[in-house]
Amino acid sequence: MRRGARPAGPGEITYSSYLKLDRILSAQEPESDRLGVDAHDEMLFIVVHQTYELWFRQILHELDRVQSDFAQTPVDDWRMRRMVHSLHRVHEILKLGIAQLDVLETMTPQDFLDFRGLLSTSSGFQSLQFRLLETRLGLGSTRRLLYEGKTVDADMSEAERAAFRAAEVGPTLRGQLEAWLMRTPFVTGERYAFRTAYREAVVAMLAREREWADDVAQTDAAEALERAARAFAAIFEPNPEAGWIMSPQAVEAALFITVYRDHPALHMPNALLGALMDIDEAMALWRHRHALMVERMIGMRSGTGGSSGHDYLSRTAREHRVFSDLFRLSTYLIPRDALPELPAEIERRMGFVYAAEEKR
């Protein structure tokens, strides 16, 4: 505890003072009120966006810790657990954010029109926290879609742009993931290379399947196998134009973690990859749902702030993905019984000390 600091005694903190409700509950100032216009639903519009901003704040708070933990080398096991925990929480928040659109959609387009014209050029496009969130997850400027020819920082204030730029040059979760994956032990050692073992297993599996396919003269199946063989090649001799974001070594390590997830030392790493996919998927779903809502609310007009919102949002849902590499991994999985066995020594080292000692 900070020197001189003293916890509050009974009655010194109230619910209202603790939560700063004076600030929170005085922050709804509908333009329609100021102008004396009747627009009941502007309050909903404000409250929905304010709750989103509060949730973004919370997500950024989780990313603070996750990214600080991820910056350690190596990442301690107890940190891994809480990183997974935080990312799971982020996923729950995103799911709530999607559900929250059920509430916003109780506003009809006609009710929105009551105040839509009063909002000047302000727009959700200007949410700094959302840009920080995207950037810190790993959506780089080079991959961002332009929006009516504008970059996302076009309308930012100086202070906002500074914060945004700082995030852009700072570490991203995706970058940290890649660096961490490339350090994964066991993937390539002196006497063992996962790459070689996995490739051999794939070749053997394909050979077995091809043999069976030949037997029954199934041209289609044979062709499918050819395609599969080429696909498997891709992961080990990746074509730089094939759309991978991470390096081949990082992808290889992610595959290693995925297929050997049963080993204790990979429980949490595997859960980490799953949590990142959950987040990427929830973000995409949110964008899709947001796009549908905008289409319903304002049709083919431009959004508040002048955006031709639906199309832009719909495209970001498809293209602003951060962890798509992890989704592509499943292309390269092979059935459990075709997986190469790990050397006993590696298996032992990925287990618990007490278990190893008992076995002796």
Add this chain to the structure above:
Amino acid sequence: MRRGARPAGPGEITYSSYLKLDRILSAQEPESDRLGVDAHDEMLFIVVHQTYELWFRQILHELDRVQSDFAQTPVDDWRMRRMVHSLHRVHEILKLGIAQLDVLETMTPQDFLDFRGLLSTSSGFQSLQFRLLETRLGLGSTRRLLYEGKTVDADMSEAERAAFRAAEVGPTLRGQLEAWLMRTPFVTGERYAFRTAYREAVVAMLAREREWADDVAQTDAAEALERAARAFAAIFEPNPEAGWIMSPQAVEAALFITVYRDHPALHMPNALLGALMDIDEAMALWRHRHALMVERMIGMRSGTGGSSGHDYLSRTAREHRVFSDLFRLSTYLIPRDALPELPAEIERRMGFVYAAEEKR
């Protein structure tokens, strides 16, 4: 538009200025930060409660309009539609409030302990907006459970208590519902009394069923019918001790609306009753879930603010019901084919003008 008021021009309002994000996002001041204690999850605790308060604000905003509409005599048809719409929105918000506990439950009891001792005697029990919400729905002081011997206003500031008292003496949604129900046209007229017609229909139906039961000598069924007959009596000769909150006439009108909901003039009234039940049910469910969460989070200890929270919350879930009368209505329903037909004149008057004119 207010004289002299002018809508903002391009750039005059930004997303951030519109939403007062300076206030909203500066309102998270964890005690653990002040004291230099490590308690990552206090931010979540604060944000969750702040979003709840924002939603309460929105619900109160909806109640403002609903109650103002309900205060009209008669309530215009277009007001009815928007009242139903607002109440449906309140229901969606309550469902979101329940889902939001999924996020809060990502906080473990051990993580809560990191800052639980720092919260002094502050407690969710002190939320003024929640008390206003309950009160304005219709939970009167006489029906409120005491909490450790305390009334809900025990810890309120002067200003809070004044607001609470004002709500207590003001109109409640339940009271307005009752008054409105008692004014329902058609229920009792010169040549028609729903009460009589329905009672006769019930008697006839019970007679048919009793006959059938006698045929097959089913003592159980006969007994069940006796019980049903007594139950039906209850609605028309209500025992004041039977737990009804509303007057017999109001209950009777609610039954009328329910069974004749197919008639155009009852579409919205019937939807209104449904929306009120949705809200009552969602409130009860929220309380149940809140009680379970408190049990999980703090076990048998007292809550923040010293509450023996779980039991109290669990009891409020069962006893702090506002529209239970509407739930009890289903006890008195009879199958469609046993329903008494409405006089043609009443049917005509509950229809649309254009339809009536076309029929001529």
Add this chain to the structure above:
Amino acid sequence: MRRGARPAGPGEITYSSYLKLDRILSAQEPESDRLGVDAHDEMLFIVVHQTYELWFRQILHELDRVQSDFAQTPVDDWRMRRMVHSLHRVHEILKLGIAQLDVLETMTPQDFLDFRGLLSTSSGFQSLQFRLLETRLGLGSTRRLLYEGKTVDADMSEAERAAFRAAEVGPTLRGQLEAWLMRTPFVTGERYAFRTAYREAVVAMLAREREWADDVAQTDAAEALERAARAFAAIFEPNPEAGWIMSPQAVEAALFITVYRDHPALHMPNALLGALMDIDEAMALWRHRHALMVERMIGMRSGTGGSSGHDYLSRTAREHRVFSDLFRLSTYLIPRDALPELPAEIERRMGFVYAAEEKR
């Protein structure tokens, strides 16, 4: 009650016999069991798809009644109410269908591989009920995307294809909506044409706004108004290539219902339009989420049954929309205070008889 039919007496029906649980619970026959392969998650895969089929069955049951009600001329008011009720139920089922993917996604890609190769060419693409559902909502063959060059009935059995063709030539909800909209009274009469009144209101509104824009020399705003003027023209002089599915008269009637929803006779019609949009949106969201799940589950490989699933599903989410016209309506809305007033006579006729009589 059917002649000779007799309700079951006590004990004659049990929970299990009523629900035919012998059939329901004997219908899980994993291929992995038959082949003696270890694939725990195949049960989940089967159960998830079976529950989907049960829900499709329920949706088709609702469509049976909705479409039969919609086939009436005119559609009775009490039928309108239950149509809205049924469509609302369909929406709730679709929301559950989306939530259900949370359960399916607990299956990892590696676990799916345990049995994926055993499923032969069977695929969700072959669900007859889903095709019936799409078709009966109004997705015609001409608008369906091909899937690997195949039409959706390519793999159907004779019986399935017959059922599918019957649905294709039968009435669709979209078609019934259009016919019903074109019959909407009041839109165009001897002394009143909504088209004219609305156009004049739009022109007046645009003139006011243009004037204001000129004042402040805001070129951007002026351009925006030009665009808006052209957009408004579109609804009244529709370009056949503009992507509308319904006829101009039908669209016009839908606009009439939307802007005058406050009038009692339009309460349910307006709710009907809302419910159809809810359904269209939920279907699109389901498709999006399904596409994301397929991407995660099988990456860039083809789906069960050989589909390159993700892309196809993602495109259907964007293009297999049925009620997109209703979404586009919001493009043509104007603020409440710019709306033309209805003639008193029309207003009266859209009200209730009892209200009109009281006013006299």
Add this chain to the structure above:
Amino acid sequence: MRRGARPAGPGEITYSSYLKLDRILSAQEPESDRLGVDAHDEMLFIVVHQTYELWFRQILHELDRVQSDFAQTPVDDWRMRRMVHSLHRVHEILKLGIAQLDVLETMTPQDFLDFRGLLSTSSGFQSLQFRLLETRLGLGSTRRLLYEGKTVDADMSEAERAAFRAAEVGPTLRGQLEAWLMRTPFVTGERYAFRTAYREAVVAMLAREREWADDVAQTDAAEALERAARAFAAIFEPNPEAGWIMSPQAVEAALFITVYRDHPALHMPNALLGALMDIDEAMALWRHRHALMVERMIGMRSGTGGSSGHDYLSRTAREHRVFSDLFRLSTYLIPRDALPELPAEIERRMGFVYAAEEKR
């Protein structure tokens, strides 16, 4: 693969044959259809219950594997991971089951009456799978509430009763949890006893707090500490009448796992405890919501099958808890900085081999 078994070739399995849709989709036989009565919503009633039964089937399938894994001594680490995974899936299914009531509640009480009288004495009370589920989780006969004086197997057929009895004498998840907890290594060893260390830490913490309380003469706080001291005593010198279900040693081990969850060897055990609480909480919530729905649907009448459903269901929600001991654990937690440190040797043994070797 089973000898002689052959995977199906292309076209040999269709979606419909794989899912046995002939059985699934022919299993809806409304009594109202048989009797020629108009009762549209009976289909919904049937479909909702059939989907519940399918989900129960899936939950029992998960319990099969979880319980078989739990029967191993010791439980392998890879089994632990998949147990947690399965229990997480069960939780997701239960959440879906709760959401599913949103669909059922689109049936109004009046619509239910259309067929309610036709259901004879059948009732959800008779669901064998639900009884198996409860029993296998660990709800023993001695703790079950009677329902109108009847035990749950009162109406079962011979075959059903045999299955139920078999489950009753078989291992339960709760029993397996207790046995596994009692085998937890490290809790009590030659040179270390968690019991002693924790008690000392509690005493030291309480002493510090009491001192601080004395300083400021806070009688209330002092009393609270007394109460806390007594509460802490309870876990180590448990009163058999205090309502614990598990043995003191098992509870102690659960506490050990909870407070030292950061250590790798406790990651999965801690996740296991969390998943069991999730399930217990979801079951309770489901029961509460079911009770509310029954109240709404049939008021104070008895349920189908003659149950006075609401009260019974409401009581089971409170009393049919299986893992309440785990919820009570939080009563005994102490802040992180008061936790006793683990001996280095134990810490080492609860880590990974590779980490221990690197440290050398």
